[in-house]
Amino acid sequence: MRAFADFTKAFTLMFLRNRQALFWTFFFPVLLMGLLGIVFGGGFGGDFNLAIVKLDDGMVANVVVQAFKNADGVTVSVARSEEEALSRLEDGSVQGVLVLPPDLQKSFAEKDGTTRLPFHYDNSDVATAGQVVGVTQQIVEAVGNEIANVRPTLGVKPTGVKSASLDYLDFLVPGIVALSIMQTAIFGVGGTLVTYKEKGVLRRLRATPLPMRSFMGSNVLVRIVTSLVQMVIVVAVGILLFGVTINGSLLVVTVVSVVGSAAFVSLGFAIAAVSKNMEIAQALMNVIQTPMMFLSGIFFPMNNAPAWIQPIVKLLPLTYLANALRAVIIDGAGLWEVRWDLAVLFAVTGVFVIIAWRFFRWE
Numbered sequence: 001m002r003a004f005a006d007f008t009k010a011f012t013l014m015f016l017r018n019r020q021a022l023f024w025t026f027f028f029p030v031l032l033m034g035l036l037g038i039v040f041g042g043g044f045g046g047d048f049n050l051a052i053v054k055l056d057d058g059m060v061a062n063v064v065v066q067a068f069k070n071a072d073g074v075t076v077s078v079a080r081s082e083e084e085a086l087s088r089l090e091d092g093s094v095q096g097v098l099v100l101p102p103d104l105q106k107s108f109a110e111k112d113g114t115t116r117l118p119f120h121y122d123n124s125d126v127a128t129a130g131q132v133v134g135v136t137q138q139i140v141e142a143v144g145n146e147i148a149n150v151r152p153t154l155g156v157k158p159t160g161v162k163s164a165s166l167d168y169l170d171f172l173v174p175g176i177v178a179l180s181i182m183q184t185a186i187f188g189v190g191g192t193l194v195t196y197k198e199k200g201v202l203r204r205l206r207a208t209p210l211p212m213r214s215f216m217g218s219n220v221l222v223r224i225v226t227s228l229v230q231m232v233i234v235v236a237v238g239i240l241l242f243g244v245t246i247n248g249s250l251l252v253v254t255v256v257s258v259v260g261s262a263a264f265v266s267l268g269f270a271i272a273a274v275s276k277n278m279e280i281a282q283a284l285m286n287v288i289q290t291p292m293m294f295l296s297g298i299f300f301p302m303n304n305a306p307a308w309i310q311p312i313v314k315l316l317p318l319t320y321l322a323n324a325l326r327a328v329i330i331d332g333a334g335l336w337e338v339r340w341d342l343a344v345l346f347a348v349t350g351v352f353v354i355i356a357w358r359f360f361r362w363e
Contacts, residue, residue: 025184029233033237048094048095049077050098051088051094051098052076052085052099053085054100055100056100060104065078067142073135082099085099086120095132096132099120104117115144117140169242171326173234177234179298180230181230181257182289184227185261186271187285190284190285193272198277224262227257227258231254235253247331249328256341259346263349266348266353267288292318297322317344317345320341323338
């Protein structure tokens with residue numbers, strides 16, 4: 001136990017005296033989060049989701065639905081009822097609800113003026129609301145003009161709804177926490193052990209009576225504690241400076257962070273086990289962490305990514321850590337709700353521990 005405490009103290013002091021490591025570990029994630037938040041603001045931009053409540057089966061309703069399905073930048077779903085669609089609007093699943101009333105065909109044929117279709121939109125973000133209302137109005141009016149050759153015969157009657165949709169920083173904070181945990185574990189464990197191996201430190205330590213399990217265990221403990229400190233700093237900055245709301249339990253966030261950190265620490269050990277020198281280790285770390293950084297939904301949602309990329313996304317352990325953290329922080333999920341994400345991370349830990357155990361060499 002004394003050896004474990006001494007090793008832990010030594011690793012901690014070495015880390016705290018390394019200014020470069022302190023910058024990349026604690027300051028850089030906050031800087032990255034702030035820069036992305038400033039650049040992308042409160043919304044994602046681009047496509048938006050629209051739910052259509054089709055209560056009329058006439059020609060006009062069918063043409064309207066098809067026009068939205070053919071439009072660029074709009075993802076359309078047909079809701080079974082107005083109540084269901086409005087519920088999805090309020091929880092942020094869609095940004096607009098267009099209602100095609102039961103008498104649309106008759107109203108369109110008989111009225112000389114404009115038929116106003118009920119339209120509910122998310123007014124949580126002004127920029128997104130303007131885009132949603134503008135695009136919807138344009139498509140609806142174009143359909144009316146095409147059918148009757150009279151402008152305007154169809155329009156929308158917008159109603160703003162306050163939804164639970166999130167701005168970009170709400171989405172980003174859990175991703176930055178996950179990214180920080182991954183990088184600290186991979187580079188901290190993998191890079192450190194390979195450096196020690198190259199310099200002969202591990203060989204000399206093994207020749208002493210000091211228990212190597214204390215050396216390895218203290219290294220793991222320091223990396224996990226560092227990851228937790230990172231998590232606290234990123235979340236605190238998100239709350240205090242950017243107004244991010246934490247809907248879940250911080251205890252559950254901590255548990256998820258520990259499990260994720262253990263998974264990536266084991267990956268760091270596996271990299272150190274198969275690397276003969278620092279050049280190989282650096283190449284492996286970059287090859288492994290770069291795809292995870294951009295394909296795990298850290299910076300942007302991957303729901304609309306091409307179908308051929310989706311299987312790759314599901315193979316990346318960082319995807320499951322980011323998903324679990326978002327479920328807890330954004331949706332207020334408990335451990336049971338994120339059990340499958342945690343199960344994957346436990347499985348990843350086991351696989352990489354086996355690899356590290358099989359291939360690790362002390363020199």
